[in-house]
Amino acid sequence: MNLLTMTDSLLSKYRGRKFAVEYWDGTRKVYGTEDSKRFFTIKLKTKSALKNIVFRGSLGFGEAYMNGEIEVEGDLADCVSIPSEPYFQLFRPSVREKLKYIRMYLKNRNTLKGSRKNIHSHYDLGNDFYRLWLDKNLQYTCAYFEYPEQGLEEAQINKMEYVCRKLELKPGESVIETGCGWGGFAIYAAKHYGVKMTSYNISHEQIQYAKEWAKRENLEDRVTFIEDDYRNATGTYDKYVSIGMLEHVGLDNYETFSKTIDERLKDKGLGLIHSITKVFPAPTDAFTAKYIFPGGLIPALSEIIPHLENRKFTIIDIDNLRLHYARTLHFWRERFEKNVDKVREMFDERFVRMWRVYLSGAMTSFSDGPMTLSQILFAKGKVNNVRLNRRAFYDTNYEDPHWQYWT
Amino acid sequence: MNLLTMTDSLLSKYRGRKFAVEYWDGTRKVYGTEDSKRFFTIKLKTKSALKNIVFRGSLGFGEAYMNGEIEVEGDLADCVSIPSEPYFQLFRPSVREKLKYIRMYLKNRNTLKGSRKNIHSHYDLGNDFYRLWLDKNLQYTCAYFEYPEQGLEEAQINKMEYVCRKLELKPGESVIETGCGWGGFAIYAAKHYGVKMTSYNISHEQIQYAKEWAKRENLEDRVTFIEDDYRNATGTYDKYVSIGMLEHVGLDNYETFSKTIDERLKDKGLGLIHSITKVFPAPTDAFTAKYIFPGGLIPALSEIIPHLENRKFTIIDIDNLRLHYARTLHFWRERFEKNVDKVREMFDERFVRMWRVYLSGAMTSFSDGPMTLSQILFAKGKVNNVRLNRRAFYDTNYEDPHWQYWT
Numbered sequence: 001m002n003l004l005t006m007t008d009s010l011l012s013k014y015r016g017r018k019f020a021v022e023y024w025d026g027t028r029k030v031y032g033t034e035d036s037k038r039f040f041t042i043k044l045k046t047k048s049a050l051k052n053i054v055f056r057g058s059l060g061f062g063e064a065y066m067n068g069e070i071e072v073e074g075d076l077a078d079c080v081s082i083p084s085e086p087y088f089q090l091f092r093p094s095v096r097e098k099l100k101y102i103r104m105y106l107k108n109r110n111t112l113k114g115s116r117k118n119i120h121s122h123y124d125l126g127n128d129f130y131r132l133w134l135d136k137n138l139q140y141t142c143a144y145f146e147y148p149e150q151g152l153e154e155a156q157i158n159k160m161e162y163v164c165r166k167l168e169l170k171p172g173e174s175v176i177e178t179g180c181g182w183g184g185f186a187i188y189a190a191k192h193y194g195v196k197m198t199s200y201n202i203s204h205e206q207i208q209y210a211k212e213w214a215k216r217e218n219l220e221d222r223v224t225f226i227e228d229d230y231r232n233a234t235g236t237y238d239k240y241v242s243i244g245m246l247e248h249v250g251l252d253n254y255e256t257f258s259k260t261i262d263e264r265l266k267d268k269g270l271g272l273i274h275s276i277t278k279v280f281p282a283p284t285d286a287f288t289a290k291y292i293f294p295g296g297l298i299p300a301l302s303e304i305i306p307h308l309e310n311r312k313f314t315i316i317d318i319d320n321l322r323l324h325y326a327r328t329l330h331f332w333r334e335r336f337e338k339n340v341d342k343v344r345e346m347f348d349e350r351f352v353r354m355w356r357v358y359l360s361g362a363m364t365s366f367s368d369g370p371m372t373l374s375q376i377l378f379a380k381g382k383v384n385n386v387r388l389n390r391r392a393f394y395d396t397n398y399e400d401p402h403w404q405y406w407t
Numbered sequence: 408m409n410l411l412t413m414t415d416s417l418l419s420k421y422r423g424r425k426f427a428v429e430y431w432d433g434t435r436k437v438y439g440t441e442d443s444k445r446f447f448t449i450k451l452k453t454k455s456a457l458k459n460i461v462f463r464g465s466l467g468f469g470e471a472y473m474n475g476e477i478e479v480e481g482d483l484a485d486c487v488s489i490p491s492e493p494y495f496q497l498f499r500p501s502v503r504e505k506l507k508y509i510r511m512y513l514k515n516r517n518t519l520k521g522s523r524k525n526i527h528s529h530y531d532l533g534n535d536f537y538r539l540w541l542d543k544n545l546q547y548t549c550a551y552f553e554y555p556e557q558g559l560e561e562a563q564i565n566k567m568e569y570v571c572r573k574l575e576l577k578p579g580e581s582v583i584e585t586g587c588g589w590g591g592f593a594i595y596a597a598k599h600y601g602v603k604m605t606s607y608n609i610s611h612e613q614i615q616y617a618k619e620w621a622k623r624e625n626l627e628d629r630v631t632f633i634e635d636d637y638r639n640a641t642g643t644y645d646k647y648v649s650i651g652m653l654e655h656v657g658l659d660n661y662e663t664f665s666k667t668i669d670e671r672l673k674d675k676g677l678g679l680i681h682s683i684t685k686v687f688p689a690p691t692d693a694f695t696a697k698y699i700f701p702g703g704l705i706p707a708l709s710e711i712i713p714h715l716e717n718r719k720f721t722i723i724d725i726d727n728l729r730l731h732y733a734r735t736l737h738f739w740r741e742r743f744e745k746n747v748d749k750v751r752e753m754f755d756e757r758f759v760r761m762w763r764v765y766l767s768g769a770m771t772s773f774s775d776g777p778m779t780l781s782q783i784l785f786a787k788g789k790v791n792n793v794r795l796n797r798r799a800f801y802d803t804n805y806e807d808p809h810w811q812y813w814t
Binding site for chain 1: 551552553554555686687688707708709712713716717719720721722723724725726727729730731733734737774775777779789791793795796797798800801802808809810811812813
């Protein structure tokens with residue numbers, strides 16, 4: 001039996017949403033049993049495209065798509081998860097393929113030097129590129145939507161506001177931020193909450209941008225941007241915040257990560273970690289590891305929490321914003337496609353198609369897959385003048401009572 | 408150097424809140440450095456009382472107090488944690504003492520039969536006893552206070568309401584409850600949310616009471632109380648809830664516990680676990696294990712979450728209500744002391760003093776110690792018509808928008 005016959009016979013048993021495959025020899029077949037508005041056609045222009053999918057999973061799919069051996073009619077986001085379906089996964093990657101993955105993961109480990117290289121490869125693609133499709137505050141993390149129809153610009157401001165409220169930021173407080181992107185949160189918090197921000201980042205392009213931004217806003221006395229690794233941070237602070245950095249830390253470093261928080265945070269301080277998480281522990285998808293986030297690892301809550309408990313932090317609140325991230329990615333994709341000609345000019349067609357797989361795959365992994373977005377709020381030591389509930393996260397008119405019996 | 412001299416010299420180095428010790432020989436000394444409104448005097452009437460504290464920790468303190476060898480002037484709740492202070496803990500329990508603990512923990516394991524025995528010893532002390540100091544809905548779990556001055560009766564109704572809102576209960580839905588106490592939550596949910604409750608409990612006295620209560624309320628068609636172990640539950644349900652049972656399950660059974668939830672909950676169902684948790688993993692305090700909750704074990708989040716992840720449940724929300732529990736215990740103690748003469752009549756002075764140590768110690772462990780109260784809300788499978796945020800937990804007038812893009 002040849003590959004095409006075998007694939008066809010396996011897919012014929014598929015019980016999910018309907019989709020079509022157009023093979024290189026011109027035959028077209030519809031698989032699946034459920035009618036769906038998310039119907040798509042995947043066109044396999046070469047036999048090697050099919051080989052890539054069945055033997056090399058998401059990495060094979062991604063590369064074949066990047067090379068133009070695969071085209072999709074309909075939404076790529078609905079298609080990207082198909083190679084992960086069990087019916088496509090009968091063939092496990094070969095030992096040689098697996099060894100390649102392991103070499104790649106090892107090469108990209110997050111030593112102080114390795115992290116710089118990993119971060120450089122993604123975040124230093126050029127500020128102009130990211131400005132094409134992010135919001136104007138350059139928030140490259142999950143937005144927070146107050147109602148389903150809200151736009152991205154507003155939702156990104158909401159996200160910053162949401163974090164400030166959770167941390168109960170007060171004028172004059174000192175805040176350490178590890179992983180600050182282009183500085184949007186630091187500038188927002190300094191401007192609207194009067195805190196003194198000290199923000200770390202190892203992306204050279206981002207930190208340069210952040211410094212200039214602070215200057216333009218006349219906030220240089222309240223915001224300090226430092227181009228250095230979180231592990232080299234110094235001083236102690238009233239509050240700790242990290243938005244979208246844990247994804248780059250790597251499991252090996254979680255003990256160091258939580259130790260750093262413990263050392264930088266004053267007693268009775270609050271901290272917040274905002275990170276993508278997985279519903280259960282699993283290694284990084286090979287396409288993502290190779291092309292998008294070298295050294296990246298999305299943890300499950302069970303992989304983070306023991307390290308917070310080791311430091312005796314009290315977990316106050318864990319909030320799951322997974323569909324907010326799916327919606328954020330919807331907007332990023334929309335803006336990316338609107339500016340796709342400019343992206344093609346900056347890079348090339350292969351890059352465009354790579355970024356498409358990345359954004360589409362990410363969106364689907366939040367809406368249909370195992371990805372979630374967690375905001376973990378915690379306290380160092382016994383913090384007893386806390387809020388009675390979380391209504392003030394949402395409702396600015398709420399009187400926001402605090403406990404007072406044990407202070 | 409004798410025991411008294413040694414203790415005195417150690418306590419003289421104590422840096423915490425001031426307190427006094429009155430020794431059996433009549434000498435009185437003040438220790439600590441911080442002035443405090445929580446000042447107390449601990450009277451050690453015998454040398455053996457001191458021996459018990461320094462060699463046998465909380466168990467020695469508890470037993471010496473039960474026997475009347477210790478009296479406390481001031482609040483017992485402020486005193487109970489003192490034996491756990493490092494200055495009192497220079498002497499570790501002897502090997503013989505430790506072996507006794509291990510024997511006790513082994514004897515009280517939560518097999519199907521063991522659980523019945525363990526639960527019987529606490530919850531079958533008599534409904535009349537619990538009615539003396541619980542609220543009128545007999546909620547023997549953490550209440551939820553909307554403002555600091557709210558009373559217990561209202562706060563316990565709030566707690567039931569809070570759980571119903573988190574689970575988005577709708578008329579006609581089926582709900583399985585494991586560990587239902589006297590049935591208060593089941594009756595509330597059936598009455599106010601129109602759900603069909605199936606509630607399990609192995610306490611004979613409690614389940615008898617619950618059945619009669621349902622009858623009085625004419626809710627027998629909507630509430631089924633079953634005297635059986637959660638592990639023997641059958642059927643499948645739209646929602647799952649467990650309020651204050653996990654504390655009795657024991658680490659050995661967490662895999663079975665989460666498997667039971669998985670088997671009983673329909674796909675796309677929501678579940679809620681309400682349980683005392685610890686800031687970090689630690690064994691059960693020996694006094695509690697011996698006198699109050701044989702077989703009990705308070706888990707850390709890191710001990711629960713892996714089992715939920717194994718079942719691929721998506722964690723939606725983790726809420727920490729620790730100071731709500733401290734406040735709840737404040738009211739229970741107040742009511743207990745108001746009815747202490749009746750308790751003494753039902754049992755004896757030793758029981759009264761035992762219960763005092765228990766309630767006081769529990770209160771302090773929430774306000775000053777490592778205990779927290781977690782409500783963990785989770786979903787089975789991809790539930791995408793979820794709320795955008797948690798405001799509706801608090802605000803009944805809120806329009807409560809749901810996501811709709813991925814359903």
